[in-house]
Amino acid sequence: MDSKYFLPPSHPPPVLDGDQVLHLAQAGYLSLEPPPNLLACLQDLLQLDRQFFKQSTPSKETQFPTAEGTELGYYHVENEKEYLTFRHQYSGDSTGALSLAASSFWKVAASFLYRILCDVSTALDIPLPVWDPLVDGCLTMPGSISETTPTLLRLFDYLPGAGAAEKHTDTGFLTLCIGTAPGLQVWSTSDPAAAMPCDAWVDVGTQPTVLVGKTLQWLSAGRLKAGLHRVVPNTEGRQSVVFALRPSLRHPVLDLAPFGEPSVVNLVDIWKGIRGSVYNVNAQAKIRAEQKRKLQAKQGAEQGFG
Ligand SMILES: O=C(O)CCC(=O)C(=O)O
């Protein structure tokens, strides 16, 4: 028998249909139903997440020391929110279970977003192998700090009536946001052909939502638009799980030919440029204000990132 019948499929099964790809590209966001295994991992993670945030601040800080600004470990924004950022696995008795649940969730969330990346690539005629170096080390939670990439999993605990995030776009490829209560809003622009423009903030409620980030917008030369979003306070408070698939920086030399651009760039420089063009909506109020002030002085604009 001809061996071609035994070749593996060249593409993972699609997650999105054509209309969903179009919506994600044009609106910069898409609310959708994730696969059952992702929801099962989410429930395990949320249970441990609630137990974690009930602990005292010193206990949380000891288990997951704040590091790299907001980018690693436990971070507290006084009177607003606290959150825990995973970029690698932690060990130790008190943190083992949470770290393990985070690692399981990371794997399914990363594979979900990667498949969505494949779906948009197919629609844009971008060859799928192009993504291999770009997601190297991002699809499973790295074992140690030395193996980290910018990709992260973040567990938020927003204070009732106060926890929020100013409007911003994320910096990476794709972000998956799942909240336990309403609060996340996306900016929805009307069809340019519509008679009456009706641009508005739209509540996504507790519906899992995928957002396009600035790096994907840049790589696709604007064919995918980064999704503007914000978090508004909820009187009951809110937990959310945010997985941000960001570029791996392990292979800095990036040939843009497969993206339709005849040039070679340094991905580290591109990433630094994108990160440097925005302020951090998740930083403490004073740091945020200072970052905003510096940015305004530099570019006369106000832009946030999450
Ligand atoms: O909490 C959420 O659902 C979203 C948070 C967010 O937008 C961010 O951290 O970038």
Ligand SMILES: [Fe+2]
């Ligand atoms: Fe965000």
